[in-house]
Amino acid sequence: MSLLGVSDLHVTFSGRGGVARAVDGVDLSMRPGEILALVGESGCGKTTLARTIVGLQRPAAGSVSLRGEPLRYDRRALRAHRREVQMVFQDPTGALNARQTIYEAVAEGLRIQGVPGSEEQLVAEALSRAGLRPPERFFARYPYEISGGQRQRVIIAGAMVLSPSLLVADEPVSSLDASVRGEILALMLRLVRETEVAILVVTHDLGLAWNVADRVAVMYLGRIVEQGSTEDVLTAPRHPYTRALLSVVPEIAHVAPQVLVGEAPDPTRIPAGCRFHPRCPLVASGEAARLGIEERCRAEDLALAPVADAADLLVACHAVAGAVVPA
Amino acid sequence: MTAVPATEPAPLLRVRDLHVTYGVRAGAIPAVRGVDFDLAVGETLGLAGESGCGKSSLAGALLRLLPRGAQVTGSVLLDGEDVLAMRPGRLRAVRWTELAIVFQGALHTLNPVQRIGRQMGEAIRLHSPAVRGAQVSARVGELLELVGLPARRAQDYPHQLSGGQRQRVLIGLALACEPRLLIADEPTTALDVMVQAQVLRLLEDLQQRLGLAVVFITHDLSTLATVCKRIAVMYAGRIVEEGPSHEVFEAPAHPYTRALAAAFPVIGDPAFRMAPSGLPGDPPDPRELPSGCPFRPRCPAAVAVCSSTAVELWPAGPRRQAACVHVPGSGVAV
């Protein structure tokens, strides 16, 4: 039973330099209690995708659906959507109003949504479940008086107090100290076990995905280029981009690093054909020519397609057998 | 503290008993509490630690670039000459020509209203007033190519460059006067994994070509393991472990290093699947350090004697030290 459905989503921004196709045709689905890691570099559109799922951004085309119901953008529908889908932010310090106490920060969601019940009890429970014990000690504190890790716990408490079914976490630990990360990730795993909440983690850190994710989706320039179980994608990747990303992760010593040339191109000038082909090691090394697919790489765009020898793995690459070209 | 083996040549940088303390009014904050290390010519030393451990204060102290309220004691011998005792004129001459620094958050330290070329030229002109005009532009062009950017980028403003490109510009800026020692304070922290790899590769390349000694400061232990020959791990203002980088990363002797290393899972290793490891609690407030070992409240291996023993760096293997009572060379009964 699918919880979240994203169907052919397109999100564009127009500005100086043209129209940026930040999300350029993405399909995604999530089940309750699942952790999906959305991996990619800056500029690939993962944050935009996350914000669109939460409803902070309106798509240009396509839809976001919760339990099969597409999201409408009138005020009431958005408010109902936000009961179910909550967000955890990258910068816990910036995400908390410095003038609000911790209590007020967590209670804010309850008040906005008009949740019945004892507010103090709900806040105390949420803080407690997020690992801040005893919760009363934190009620009157201000954000500047607690550490970065604790601030992120407050944000998580503020999101979980509404009992959402989906939590979208945008780089939840990237601004925290390394030794604190594990604690926050462990908290997220515990929340999934206790409440069956699904978590969509947006990150550039592949190690994080290995730590906590059930499935991984790799994004490049607005599209998902590889998607499947964490084991499949991170130990036996098929897409050249995923391979290159994994090769430069410092913890992997046994693979020769493929450092890609240049930076990720910008979304206002998406290359023709396969959008990765200008930086693809297969094209650059001549391997694509050898396989006879170079022409297709340069000219034919393609969608995610299943791979013959791995269930549930989807890849968008001409070099992978069974590549499907959209009509 | 540690005896430097007599067979090695005199180090380029020798830091002894460095203390950095901020402020007096509201109670002094000891950011660095006695740090010693050596750096040989052309060597890379990694300094790992998290927020509040004092690593940025240490970096600033080496060049005497700390804010006015900071008190620095100890000695920083650069080729035998103490940087902390230098007169202002000599210090200015030494800064950038012998020792240069790439700051943390460097992406914001470029002046947004000046072109790149002009900012890079400033460093050159300050130190070699005789060099002028076309020579400066030529040198700027050289520096940009050295860091992997086309020379025509000197005409751009900082906002026209991406994060990785700006980082390269800052490295180029630091190298403008051909220093022998480069201090890089979190140079890749805000960058993507691929861009980080590019910048690290650049630093390795420069280090080999120019014989540059590098002090690489970061909280990402795994980055240090690939880039540096030796690693020193800092906690609460002191070095708690030091040794060859692969050994420190793969077989840490100090529980804190072990926790830091475990925070970066090895992809493909099933031991890390669904098992994120972290440390409870937070780094200690430097004004209220626990008695004995400052890591004790968070340490999974703490024993009774940890709260009463003044820990120091004890031998933990050939060319390795760690400040933990569990280390065989500590001589403390646990």
Add this chain to the structure above:
Amino acid sequence: MSTVAVSARQITWQRRRRAAAEAWREYRRHTPGMVGLAILAIAVAVALAAPLLADSAGLHAVNTAANPAWANPSKFGPLGTDHLGRSVMTQFIWGSRISLLVGLAATVLAMVVGAVVGIAAGFLGGWIEAVLMRVTEWFLVIPFLPLAIVLAAVLGPSIQNIIFVIGITSWPAPARLIRAQVLTLKERLYVDRSRALGASDWHLMTRHVLPNVSGLIIANTTLTVPVAILSETTLSFLGLGDPSRASWGKMLQESFQAGALTQQAWWYYVPPGIGILLVVLAFTLCGQALEEVLDPRLRDRRA
């Protein structure tokens, strides 16, 4: 459960009170600010206690033996009399009321309108912002004095009208400042978070934006009051003030018209001038002290 209920709110209020006490302590350290505050306290006390300090009948006295015209301070009262034999001191004391009242009321009007416009324009953007900003610019461009004169002439001279005139010519400047601040604030992550929780625009503007511009508003208020007082003085001097009420500006006007300069009756025009100077100075000093107290503390807190 109920004990938790009491403590959560109570603790928050206790903290707010403690924060206010700290702010006050910080303010006390600022000597010029304390001087300004002292002057203001005296001025407000004098204005409030006017009926007790000086008989208002003295405002209507005419040239009599008891109240000779142009009596200098050695001959009559602390500040002498004017050309009609009225006690200058009485006028001074009663005049303080008008000057302060108009100054404060006009400023409040200007700040309320300015804040509403600034926050709405900055936060809501789109056509609302465009319309509001054009209106603001229109008011900003019109020269104050001609507009004030025309309005006063049309509406008739009275205290309410003076307040109104000064108010509607003073609101554009704070509106623009506040809008600029709001533009940066609305990009803050905590605004996004609140929106993700389901907050409406109203909630965001009142709960998140307004408290964070309050520092700017307060600082701006203390710097706008002296301007308003001076404006009132100007209008009264030009004869647009309420003729039935004494004000410092009116004293200056009448002294000018009655030829106090040629009479060398300095006691008529110097006191109101000094009064205005002191009050304006006091507000400026307080404003500066407030800025220092509010801003660095907030900066330290967010660190």
